[in-house]
Amino acid sequence: QVQLVESGGSVVQPGRSLRLSCTASGFAFSNYGMHWVRQAPGKGLEWVAVISSDGSTKYYADFVKGRFTISRDNSKNTLYLQMNSLRAEDTAVFYCAKVAGYTSSWYLIDDWGQGTLVTVSS
Amino acid sequence: EIVMTQSPATLSVSPGERATLSCRASQTVSSMLAWYQQKPGQAPRLLIYGASTRATGIPARFSGSGFGTEFTLTISSLQSEDFAVYYCQQYKNWQTFGQGTKVEIK
Numbered sequence: 001q002v003q004l005v006e007s008g009g010s011v012v013q014p015g016r017s018l019r020l021s022c023t024a025s026g027f028a029f030s031n032y033g034m035h036w037v038r039q040a041p042g043k044g045l046e047w048v049a050v051i052s053s054d055g056s057t058k059y060y061a062d063f064v065k066g067r068f069t070i071s072r073d074n075s076k077n078t079l080y081l082q083m084n085s086l087r088a089e090d091t092a093v094f095y096c097a098k099v100a101g102y103t104s105s106w107y108l109i110d111d112w113g114q115g116t117l118v119t120v121s122s
Numbered sequence: 123e124i125v126m127t128q129s130p131a132t133l134s135v136s137p138g139e140r141a142t143l144s145c146r147a148s149q150t151v152s153s154m155l156a157w158y159q160q161k162p163g164q165a166p167r168l169l170i171y172g173a174s175t176r177a178t179g180i181p182a183r184f185s186g187s188g189f190g191t192e193f194t195l196t197i198s199s200l201q202s203e204d205f206a207v208y209y210c211q212q213y214k215n216w217q218t219f220g221q222g223t224k225v226e227i228k
Contacts, residue, residue, distance in 0.1 A: 044158075044209065044219060044221050045158075045166065045211075045219045045222075045223045046219070047211055047217055047218075047219070052171075052195075059216075073201075095165055095166075100168070100171065102171060102172075102175075103154070103171070103172070103213075105154060105211035105213045105214070105217075106173055106214045107216060107217035108154075108156055108168075109166075109168065110168045110171075110177065111168075111210075112165035112167070113165060114164070114165050115165060
């Protein structure tokens with residue numbers, strides 16, 4: 001079955017950087033687009049970024065443009081999120097998630113990891 | 123940006139009763155609407171896509187309906203494991219999530 005395991009979350013000071021990873025198994029990783037979605041404590045789901053199956057196309061939410069970079073290494077079945085210039089408001093659980101294969105839309109998600117917590121605090 | 127509005131924010135229901143959750147889009151999303159369930163401390167789980175198609179392994183007591191701007195998720199007979207937060211998401215134009223409806227035990 002599909003497994004998505006995030007790692008890299010930690011406590012980091014404002015202005016610093018952090019890289020999250022998501023290791024995938026149980027499906028043909030290189031055939032699927034992938035997302036990062038975050039959830040601040042006690043809040044709802046907030047989409048962050050998506051990357052195409054081959055890594056050539058990326059889209060970002062407006063609030064992270066220029067600060068976050070999504071990437072992938074299909075040889076390692078791994079998705080990444082490089083986060084720079086972190087702010088207190090970036091504190092959240094970050095989920096990696098897989099694009100569903102049911103439709104032509106990149107934005108339908110059918111599988112999620114368990115998430116990794118990023119806390120931005122001095 | 124398409125804004126998704128869910129109502130009510132909290133729904134109190136007794137086990138065995140029916141729960142009806144609503145989701146409204148600020149402009150038409152056709153049938154490109156999904157519902158997710160999230161339990162405390164867990165990742166979201168896809169329940170419904172295409173407004174009315176159950177995802178793999180989702181029990182028949184979950185049903186979705188609607189088209190355009192008005193959508194409904196119905197849980198026909200609430201089980202203890204169904205008490206959770208439910209999010210709608212449109213995926214017609216980029217994507218946006220609703221703010222969620224918490225289904226709690228009455």
